[in-house]
Amino acid sequence: xxxxxxxxxxxxxxxxxxxxxxxxxxxxxxxxxxxxxxxxxxxxxxxxxxxxxxxxxxxxxxxxxxxxxxxxxxxxxxxxxxxxxxxxxxxxxxxxxxxxxxxxxxxxxxxxxxxxxxxxxxxxxxxxxxxxxxxxxxxxxxxxxxxxxxxxxxxxxxxxxxxxxxxxxxxxxxxxxxxxxxxxxxxxxxxxxxxxxxxxxxxxxxxxxxxxxxxxxxxxxxxxxxxxxxxxxxxxxxxxxxxxxxxxxxxxxxxxxxxxxxxxxxxxxxxxxx
Amino acid sequence: xxxxxxxxxxxxxxxxxxxxxxxxxxxxxxxxxxxxxxxxxxxxxxxxxxxxxxxxxxxxxxxxxxxxxxxxxxxxxxxxxxxxxxxxxxxxxxxxxxxxxxxxxxxxxxxxxxxxxxxxxxxxxxxxxxxxxxxxxxxxxxxxxxxxxxxxxxxxxxxxxxxxxxxxxxxxxxxxxxxxxxxxxxxxxxxxxxxxxxxxxxxxxxxxxxxxxxxxxxxxxxxxxxxxxxxxxxxxxxxxxxxxxxxxxxxxxxxxxxxxxxxxxxxxxxxxxxxxxxxxxxxxxxxxxxxxxxxxxxxxxxxxxxxxxxxxxxxxxxxxxxxxxxxxxxxxxxxxxxxxxxxxxxxxxxxxxxxxxxxxxxxxx
Numbered sequence: 001x002x003x004x005x006x007x008x009x010x011x012x013x014x015x016x017x018x019x020x021x022x023x024x025x026x027x028x029x030x031x032x033x034x035x036x037x038x039x040x041x042x043x044x045x046x047x048x049x050x051x052x053x054x055x056x057x058x059x060x061x062x063x064x065x066x067x068x069x070x071x072x073x074x075x076x077x078x079x080x081x082x083x084x085x086x087x088x089x090x091x092x093x094x095x096x097x098x099x100x101x102x103x104x105x106x107x108x109x110x111x112x113x114x115x116x117x118x119x120x121x122x123x124x125x126x127x128x129x130x131x132x133x134x135x136x137x138x139x140x141x142x143x144x145x146x147x148x149x150x151x152x153x154x155x156x157x158x159x160x161x162x163x164x165x166x167x168x169x170x171x172x173x174x175x176x177x178x179x180x181x182x183x184x185x186x187x188x189x190x191x192x193x194x195x196x197x198x199x200x201x202x203x204x205x206x207x208x209x210x211x212x213x214x215x216x217x218x219x220x221x222x223x224x225x226x227x228x229x230x231x232x233x234x235x236x237x238x239x240x241x242x243x244x245x246x247x248x249x250x251x252x253x254x255x256x257x258x259x260x261x262x263x264x265x266x267x268x269x270x271x272x273x274x
Numbered sequence: 275x276x277x278x279x280x281x282x283x284x285x286x287x288x289x290x291x292x293x294x295x296x297x298x299x300x301x302x303x304x305x306x307x308x309x310x311x312x313x314x315x316x317x318x319x320x321x322x323x324x325x326x327x328x329x330x331x332x333x334x335x336x337x338x339x340x341x342x343x344x345x346x347x348x349x350x351x352x353x354x355x356x357x358x359x360x361x362x363x364x365x366x367x368x369x370x371x372x373x374x375x376x377x378x379x380x381x382x383x384x385x386x387x388x389x390x391x392x393x394x395x396x397x398x399x400x401x402x403x404x405x406x407x408x409x410x411x412x413x414x415x416x417x418x419x420x421x422x423x424x425x426x427x428x429x430x431x432x433x434x435x436x437x438x439x440x441x442x443x444x445x446x447x448x449x450x451x452x453x454x455x456x457x458x459x460x461x462x463x464x465x466x467x468x469x470x471x472x473x474x475x476x477x478x479x480x481x482x483x484x485x486x487x488x489x490x491x492x493x494x495x496x497x498x499x500x501x502x503x504x505x506x507x508x509x510x511x512x513x514x515x516x517x518x519x520x521x522x523x524x525x526x527x528x529x530x531x532x533x534x535x536x537x538x539x540x541x542x543x544x545x546x547x548x549x550x551x552x553x554x555x556x557x558x559x560x561x562x563x564x565x566x567x568x569x570x571x572x573x574x575x576x577x578x579x580x581x582x583x584x585x586x587x588x589x590x591x592x593x594x595x596x597x598x599x600x601x602x603x604x605x606x607x608x609x610x611x612x613x614x615x616x617x618x619x620x621x622x623x624x625x626x627x628x629x630x631x632x633x634x635x636x637x638x639x
Contacts, residue, residue: 175365178332181352182359183430184382193378197369 030256037253039246054250074251077235084146084231085214088153092210095154096161097203101191103162104169119163121156129156130223137224145226152224153214160213161206168202201269208266212259282344283308283466284329284357284434289338291324298324300490301338306434311460311467313477316487317513322470323438325487329468330359330436343433353382358427359436362443364419366411372398372422373407379430397429400459417448428459434466441476453479474514478502486510488639503561509639511559518560518604519636524553534558539602540578544633557636564632565606567594567624569617574627580604585620594618596626 037055041048065075103115121129133152134144142148176198180190196203218233225234232255239248284306291299299321306312314322327333328340331352339348347355358379366375376397380390398404401421411419420440427435437456441449457480460467471477477484478498486493486501486509494506505511508519522534525541532546534556542558549556571577583603584595587610594606606626608618618624 173363173365175361175363176367178352179359179361179365179426180367180378182330182332182357183379183426184353185378186353189382194367197367200369 033249034253034256036246037249039249042246043244045244054246058247058250058254073230074232074235074239074247077230078232078251080146080229081215081232084149084153084229085211087150088157088214089207089211091150091154092158092161093203093207095158096163096206096210097165097196097199099158099162100165100169100199101195103166104172115166118159122159126156126217126219130220133220134223143226144224144229146229148224148226149221149229149231152220153217156220157210157213160209161203164202164206164209165199168199172198205266205269208262208269212262212266215255216259281307283310283342284468285339285341286325286329287339287341289325289328289335289340291321291328291333292336297490299328299335302490302492304485304492304495306466306468308466309464310482311457311469311480313469313471313481313484314487315471315474315477315484315514318472320487321490322472322487326359326436326438326468326470329434330357331355356433357436358430358432359438360423360427360440362439364411364423364440364443366419366422366426368411371408371410372403372414375411375422376425376429379426383430393429397425400428401425416444417452420444420452424456424459428463428465432465434468435460437467437469439471440469442471442473449476456480478514486513488513504634505559505636507637507639508557508559511634511636516562516605516607518562520558520560520602520604521555522558523555524549532556536602538600539598540576540600542576542578542628542633543630544576544635545630546635549635557638559634559636560604560628560632562593562605562607563591564628565596565604566627567596567606567608567618568627569622569624571625572627575630576628576633578626578628580624580626582618582620582622582624585618596624 036045036047038050038052039047040051040053061070061072062075062078064070065072099118103111130152133148133155137144137148137151172195177190177195180194181187185193216233217231218237221231221234225231232251236248236251239245282305284304286302286304286306289299289302290297302321302325304325314325316322324333328335329342331347331350331354335348339346341347342356367378370378373394377390377394380393385393398407401424403418403421403425406414406418411422414422420443423440441452441456444452453476456467456469460480469477469480478501481498483495483497484501485495488509494501494510496504501510501514505514505517508517511517511519520536520539522536522542524532525535526533530545530547531543532549533541533543535541544558546556566572566574578598580596580598582594583597584593586593586595588607590610591607592610594608595603596606597603
């Protein structure tokens with residue numbers, strides 16, 4: 001018994017060590033990036049001491065842009081990104097929730113194939129998605145810009161909302177909706193007063209996922225953007241090609257913090273079962 | 275209307291419900307009286323829940339009609355019927371507090387706020403949930419959720435309250451307490467209760483009348499004592515309580531008095547009212563506790579000898595398997611009156627006494 005136990009302990013130790021290594025490998029670059037965002041040096045990868053100066057510089061640039069003193073393409077792209085992500089989130093939430101409800105409420109022969117079709121934009125390579133959307137927009141003679149970027153983002157963001165809501169509905173007690181109707185609620189009232197609140201944790205976490213995905217997106221945006229609709233990731237990508245400036249570390253650090261915060265929020269809302 | 279609307283609250287008229295190939299309810303007619311506690315009793319899959327759901331409006335009959343308080347509601351949706359249901363899973367709204375859950379029906383019916391508040395308060399008091407008003411369903415015990423579900427339905431003052439196995443999720447002790455409480459509540463409110471269960475004991479405890487349902491049909495409708503003492507079919511006899519179902523040949527007949535020779539056993543005489551004149555065989559049901567067991571022969575309508583082949587201690591009672599010299603086996607139950615002087619034991623030769631009234635002719639299924 002004792003030997004068996006120590007064998008188990010050894011296995012646990014090995015597993016723990018391995019998991020530790022995996023996490024180190026995953027997160028050391030990100031930690032480094034955040035550390036270097038406090039670097040006093042002008043060179044992005046040479047450590048010269050701790051400083052907030054790049055954060056101050058970034059802050060000043062943002063203030064100048066907002067007050068109109070000095071236009072900053074960087075800050076403008078950040079505003080673009082947030083605007084696009086917000087609009088994408090709203091549409092994704094509506095489409096995704098409505099879609100999940102449709103698939104839950106109505107059982108029809110093509111149900112399975114439709115569900116699969118919904119998943120495809122999530123797994124299709126982004127480069128193919130970008131090219132196909134570009135061809136589509138050209139064929140429709142749409143001018144590339146905000147609208148095309150937003151449509152593209154909705155295409156791959158709304159399935160995340162749909163899947164989150166679908167998962168929540170899979171566990172719902174069918175009597176819940178019946179109870180509402182039994183108490184005098186019309187199907188519409190039952191939906192909005194009982195079922196939507198029931199779906200809400202999934203809607204919120206799906207929406208946060210959609211926001212994060214839209215905010216980070218590079219490849220599809222690259223194909224579908226117009227001259228005035230450059231997003232922050234694309235701007236950063238462009239700057240990185242010219243050379244690694246410490247301000248890139250700073251923006252990236254801010255970006256990581258926002259993304260992580262949203263993801264954590266999405267996960268914790270998902271955990272708010274019932 | 276063929277029936278008096280004052281007397282009959284719910285009428286199920288020749289209702290059939292089929293799902294694809296499967297007939298869940300088959301040509302059922304049932305009149306439920308105003309203010310009565312009726313139980314639809316049957317095994318799972320017998321159609322009792324489907325019948326209830328047609329009254330509440332969640333299923334539409336394939337054929338036939340449903341009336342509530344004299345009005346044809348066959349095709350009315352649930353939200354336009356004066357019937358409320360307590361669901362087996364309770365189906366409380368998880369995002370609403372106890373108070374909001376109970377007030378939901380009044381909100382839908384646009385009852386003025388002050389009146390609604392008063393009625394919610396009353397309902398909460400009635401089911402003894404004082405102090406829980408602002409809790410969410412997830413913060414309540416099973417018994418408390420059950421009470422919320424009940425209050426949420428009765429606060430609407432429906433003409434008929436439909437209860438779909440509402441006690442099945444509770445533990446035995448709580449279930450017994452709730453059975454009594456439900457019955458009292460029903461008497462106090464005077465609302466017609468239609469209760470669905472597969473638990474025969476629950477049905478006997480609470481109901482004014484019981485409709486025993488089997489394979490989509492009402493096998494027997496009557497009050498608890500009639501159902502128990504005069505089962506009409508072998509199914510009813512077996513489903514409610516225990517029964518010895520025995521088959522015999524008719525050997526003589528004098529008016530109501532019929533004598534049967536049981537297969538592998540003795541002759542018994544009984545009073546048969548509904549045995550056809552030309553019947554040559556009959557099936558009878560004998561409740562185990564009706565067999566009086568004595569070591570000496572006593573005066574009785576029927577007496578036969580048997581040996582105790584098996585003795586099972588059940589606490590308050592002993593279950594005995596009797597075997598007659600001819601090999602007929604039947605169960606009997608005797609009270610364990612005193613631990614020190616159990617009167618009969620395995621291997622004893624005894625005399626079994628049976629009263630005319632305790633032998634009931636049943637139809638086979």
